[in-house]
Amino acid sequence: MNLVNILTKLMICIVFLGYGQPVSSAVKDTVPNIEGLWHQYHRNDAAKLPAISYPYDHCFKSAAEKYDLPLSLLLAVARGESNFNPRAKSNRNCHGLMQIQWPTTAKHLGIYRLKALYEPCTNIRAGARYLRELLNRYNENLHLALAAYNYGPSRIKNRSGAGHMPQGAKWYSGYIYHHLRYIMQGATAAGTDTSGKPKRYNRQKRLALVTFNQPYRANAYFQHLQKRAPSLNLDWYRIGLGRYQVVMLYSDNKTLASGRKKLKNLGVVVKSR
Incomplete structure (x- = not known):
C-alpha cells in the first residue's frame, strides 16, 4: 500500500471519529438541525x-x-x-x-x-x-x-x-x-419569467466508490471527498436496507477517465468492473 493510500485512509478515520456511537456531546454540535432546515424550507x-x-x-x-x-x-x-x-x-x-x-x-x-x-x-x-x-x-x-x-x-x-x-x-x-x-439549485419563485426551455435532468451513470452500513458514514465520506476535490461530481444514495453508497457521477467515458485520474491523485483507486 502506498503512502497516499495510507494517508487517505487515516483522514477518513479522522472524519469518522466519534460517529461509531450514538450522537454525544463530543459530536452533537456538528450534526445539522434537520428539523430546523425543513421548517426554513417550508417557510421560505x-x-x-x-x-x-x-x-x-x-x-x-x-x-x-x-x-x-x-x-x-x-x-x-x-x-x-x-x-x-x-x-x-x-x-x-x-x-x-x-x-x-x-x-x-x-x-x-x-x-x-x-x-x-x-x-x-x-x-x-x-x-x-x-x-x-x-x-x-x-x-x-x-x-x-x-x-x-x-x-x-x-x-x-x-x-x-x-x-x-x-x-x-x-x-x-x-x-x-x-x-x-x-x-433547489436555481429554483425560482412561481410566476417568474424564465426564458427558454428548462434544462432536462440527466440521470448520469454512477461509479461506486465506497459502500457504508450507516448513512452518516456515507455523508461524512462524501463531504470529505467533496472538500478535497470540488470539481468532481459526487453524490451518495441509499441502495438497499442498511447500505449507503458514495458515487462519482459521469456522463461519458471522457468524464469517467478524468474523474478516475482525480480520484487516483487523492489516493482513491476504484477497480474497473
Missing part, C-alpha cells in the same frame, strides 16, 4: 419551482397540485428513493419511483396490483397521497412526516426532540434534505 422556499425539468414531470406536477404538496419535496423524495427509476425495487419489497411498500402500504393507498406500482404516475400519486396523510397527521411537520414515510407512522411519535425518534429515521429525513438541496 416550498413554493419555488425547480430550474430543471425532471422525468415524469407532468405526473409530479399533477400529484403535487392534487395533494397540496411542494413540487420540490416530491422530486427530492423520488431522487433519494429511486433516482427517478420507475423499475426500482428494494430488498424491503418497496417498488417504483417513490418506493411504495407492497402489499400493506400499497393497499392502504388503493393499489391492489403489484404491477401498478411500476406505472410512474400511479406510483407518484401514491407517494404524494401518503406524504399528505403523514403531513396531516404530524401537523405539517416535514421532518416527522418524512421520518414516518421511511419508518412507518406507528414508530414516529407526534413530537420531535431527542429520544422521540429512532436515529435512522432522523438520518432519513436528512438524506432527503440532501437531495432537496440538489433539486
